[in-house]
């Protein structure tokens with residue numbers, strides 16, 4: 001039906017004048033929606049950096065690393081490949097579920113707590129379990145700042161961190177820090193109050209796990225027994241082999257204790273993290289001064305995997321286990337070889353129990 005009256009004309013005019021307003025509102029809402037879902041983080045960083053950093057341009061590397069996607073993780077050189085895969089899987093999970101793992105609120109802080117070791121101890125499991133806690137924000141990939149990228153500077157390091165709000169703590173994990181001599185004084189010079197978490201596991205099993213990982217990457221690797229002995233006739237253990245050296249926990253701890261008091265360390269049992277994840281997570285949350293949010297109800301035991309898995313990992317509503325590179329079957333190692341290695345570690349383990357005041361029961 002046509003419209004012939006003056007009031008009708010006026011109505012049309014009013015409606016037409018609202019179009020630009022509506023259009024602007026739609027644009028604003030679309031922009032806000034994208035920002036809230038983390039999309040803005042992938043835009044040029046100068047636009048979105050926090051006030052503190054505005055005057056200081058990002059190094060290129062920091063820009064790349066601050067984005068949570070697969071291509072970024074690939075750019076971390078010499079990173080433990082299996083851990084990178086695991087991280088990609090976990091991040092993929094967050095994107096799958098269409099929930100953001102980052103946003104533009106809060107500030108980037110230096111980590112108040114770091115998982116400094118040990119490789120193959122269960123560090124990825126611990127980090128993923130911690131990330132369930134709403135007051136923990138953690139870098140997923142291993143930054144390797146205090147061992148490999150220190151020359152990039154603290155500003156670079158801080159830029160890698162996720163943003164945190166008041167009451168949230170920032171964390172990262174790089175298991176090689178524990179065995180890197182320079183790491184302790186460097187962490188100390190960043191902050192002497194940094195809390196340090198070490199996931200330890202029976203050094204014999206840890207060595208086999210370490211070997212298994214290398215074997216996956218280099219199938220032509222000599223046998224474990226070929227590598228573990230300096231002299232197979234005398235049974236002398238080759239302590240220059242990193243798979244052996246990492247497990248001498250007392251020695252590494254001795255060095256860290258020159259910089260940090262024992263009270264600033266928490267030693268997590270890699271074994272208990274598997275048999276009683278909620279119990280071990282209780283200790284971790286207490287140590288970090290967090291409310292015990294991650295409890296029994298967050299875990300279930302996956303029979304196929306043979307490990308505890310999360311009912312609801314960060315950014316997902318679906319249950320999820322760690323990937324194939326975590327919880328791999330180990331090759332068979334002759335009992336006498338393991339026995340010899342166990343004898344080698346015994347005095348170091350005893351010393352470690354004495355130093356930490358904890359008996360890990362490795363025997």
Ligand code: A3P
Nearest residue numbers: 120121122123124125209307308322326327328
């Ligand atoms: P294996 O693959 O030898 O069994 P890290 O993350 O420090 O590299 O440690 C890997 C180890 O974490 C695995 O070694 C596995 O035993 C242990 N782990 C602990 N909890 C786990 C979990 N819930 N799922 C998978 N692996 C877990």
